[in-house]
Amino acid sequence: MTSSIIDMGAKVWLCLVILRFMVCFYPGQMKGYIHPDQFFQTVEPLAGDIFGFDHLRTWDWNATSPGPIRNILFPYASVGASFFALKQLSTSGYIDISGYTLQAFPRLAMTAASLIADIAVYKTTKSLDLNPWNCLTILASSYATLAFHTRTFTNVFECALFALVLMLVVMSHKDDLLQNKRHFEGNTTNTKSDNNRHVGKKRKTKPKSSIEKQAVPHAAISSSPNEALVGFCLGFIVILGSFCRPTFPAFFIIPTSFWITGSVTSGDIKAVWEIFKRVAYIVPGAFMTFVVCVVMDSIYYGTLDAAILNNPTLLVQNLNLDLLHNITITPLNFIKYNIQNSNLSPHGIHPRITHFLVNVPMLFLPLFVCFLKDAVSFYKTWHDRSLENEISLITSHKLFVLMFLTPIMLLSLIPHQEPRYILPVIVPLVLLYSDSLMKPLSSIPKMYWILFNLIGCIIFGHFHQGGLVPCMEYLHKVATRPIENNPTSFHFVFFHTYMPPQHLLHLQDQILPPFANFSMEKYQHILPKQENVVTIHDLMGSDQLTMFDRVDKILSDIKTVTPKPYQKEIYVISPASLDTIFCRLNVKYNFKLINQFTHHLSMEDPPEWFPSYECVAQPDRSYSRMNFGDKFQAMLSLFVYKVEHVTYLDNAAKS
Incomplete structure (x- = not known):
């Protein structure tokens, strides 16, 4: 026995x-x-x-x-x-x-x-x-x-x-x-x-x-x-x-x-x-x-x-x-x-x-x-x-x-x-x-x-923070996508996440420091010819005003000079528990949810269980319109938003 x-x-x-x-x-x-x-x-x-x-x-x-x-x-x-x-x-x-x-x-x-x-x-x-x-x-x-x-x-x-x-x-x-x-x-x-x-x-x-x-x-x-x-x-x-x-x-x-x-x-x-x-x-x-x-x-x-x-x-x-x-x-x-x-x-x-x-x-x-x-x-x-x-x-x-x-x-x-x-x-x-x-x-x-x-x-x-590592592989695909017209300067803003491990992007000589403030000549010398470049902004546990201010500075080219051949794209990565911050309509730009990674639990920002708020910026992602399974999955996710310029103000001014 x-x-x-x-x-x-x-x-x-x-x-x-x-x-x-x-x-x-x-x-x-x-x-x-x-x-x-x-x-x-x-x-x-x-x-x-x-x-x-x-x-x-x-x-x-x-x-x-x-x-x-x-x-x-x-x-x-x-x-x-x-x-x-x-x-x-x-x-x-x-x-x-x-x-x-x-x-x-x-x-x-x-x-x-x-x-x-x-x-x-x-x-x-x-x-x-x-x-x-x-x-x-x-x-x-x-x-x-x-x-x-x-x-x-x-x-x-x-x-x-x-x-x-x-x-x-x-x-x-x-x-x-x-x-x-x-x-x-x-x-x-x-x-x-x-x-x-x-x-x-x-x-x-x-x-x-x-x-x-x-x-x-x-x-x-x-x-x-x-x-x-x-x-x-x-x-x-x-x-x-x-x-x-x-x-x-x-x-x-x-x-x-x-x-x-x-x-x-x-x-x-x-x-x-x-x-x-x-x-x-x-x-x-x-x-x-x-x-x-x-x-x-x-x-x-x-x-x-x-x-x-x-x-x-x-x-x-x-x-x-x-x-x-x-x-x-x-x-x-x-x-x-x-x-x-x-x-x-x-x-x-x-x-x-x-x-x-x-x-x-x-x-x-x-x-x-x-x-x-x-x-x-x-x-x-x-x-x-x-x-x-x-x-x-x-x-x-x-x-x-x-x-x-x-x-x-x-x-x-x-x-x-x-x-x-x-x-x-x-x-x-x-x-x-x-x-x-x-x-x-x-x-x-x-x-x-x-x-x-x-x-x-x-x-x-x-x-525990389970969406961040899969998200890095997704961002690698974004940063290395084929160049159609002009190369892109990508800005990845991490908000209320752990430090993003940059090596998982497996890029070489393509990640630039935030707010480098290079002169144009020096910038052109450092940037690879006809390659996308990436800048990572790790905001850690900053408040939402800091996040909005960072996006404003990136959009307005303050200390983030982008050479003319490059176009600019901004992505914000944040836990789903903070989604209400990104649901409102802004004057200059909006946040469009383009991807989510489950399952992601942030102990610092625990999810609100089964919220019912309406998302004005993107009504389709309003929790009130989801079934039980989609709600549960969305609550325990890491969201990736793309910053989009508001164009209707320019059209109104022209008319």
Whole structure:
């Protein structure tokens, strides 16, 4: 019976992994745009580096003070590798570069990287005699995995590296953890029996967490890995993760500290030597990785000349303080930037309890409920003298609880708090409570876990800003349409949307900055001969007066000089929830709805459910004239309007 459940669990996990990859092969079905960082921290700048596409390189890649904060190793190892493969396939004629391939290839690379966490969790559970398939099923079925880990977030690597650190620590200390676990379970059983005899009736006991159960037969314990090798790997991972995500120390501090001090039971000189020795094991891997990352970043950002490194003579001649001033340490720049609240204000300032009260429940509500039940149960037994011995033990249960709580508390010190920052804590949570979320004697999760994650996938994976990426492919077709008479200067105005990823237009030397104010001679020199050009105006969450003013300036050629051979077209992209702004008739111009992309949900501008207003500018799109299905589709859409000049005033003046 147990063997068949394990086999079925492996099949369920495999199906979920296939689903994870299918999400990447069919980005139109999981088109949610979760956060601009999924493009602008990785994909957007690399599309410019590798393909030469017009793109937007945000401040964190080119800041002069305190300096760039993005490490280039991870983006190039994942997104860059996928783009190089796509470029080679395109050059060989096997595949075309399109909006689809520019999305699918990087997401496939990130999804493959996310499997590192699955492998590490499997190894960890096997070392602790847990049922690996329960943990892997909960991990793989979480919408945090299906929606976030299939996007190009650097948090995917942070989660994978955190799982690797945990795996190394558990495998190194598994003898101690297993012994303490059995002692913990034995003391708990004896204490409950004594308490039941005192009370005279059987008490209800809480469901055991995954760590407190022995779900599979105990296998023979192999010898622990070599300490020097584990220390080298830990040093390599903690520095690599810190360059990828400078918040990574919040995650590795507990498992690494446990590895350094876990076997120490006294405070004598021998214990001090043991700690010193393990710290020394970490240093070589950490130092080597630090040097490699700093050199790569310094060369990429132009602060260090690669010719010096290739010439030993020049390197010796420049080994002075000036050379040290020419290196770029991106995690240090990240810290300098984020310690000032004034720098974080444009990104959003949140209450310090946002992670605990909002982000953790939003991502892992059923797991968080299990943790709260566990915390209440622990509090009730805190003063029970019979539990003193077991409380003093270092058990895997306590270790994983600390690895969940500590990162949340440390990251809560930063006033800018987003859900994706805490994605890695899913690893200790599934190790703690996966069994509680599985149906008894089954490899299928309980229904409330399935429903919770299904809703999360629909909202964040499909609906959230879901019309923007398909819209970019449509705008590419608009900008590259055949030229009949004269080329066109297109102006795409994005209003109350996330930042548009310009690389999805896959244009080269055709996107001009807004309000360039070039002289005519300079403008003619920059503009490609007989090619359409594009200007992107990202108005973000500006008010409607700002939007109208921008359209006025574009139409009146104020600071947007258009050479005579070029004609001008203006398109405004906005959520359907703001359609009333565009429905009125204006004196100079009107907004004609020419396309819409479903499904699109803007949390900042939620739709008005089943509005009944009349659209004066375009009566056919009045909600009162739509049936139920059309209303629902129109409410959750991204609208594309074309600005049209009003001509009847000119005709009236002539008559």
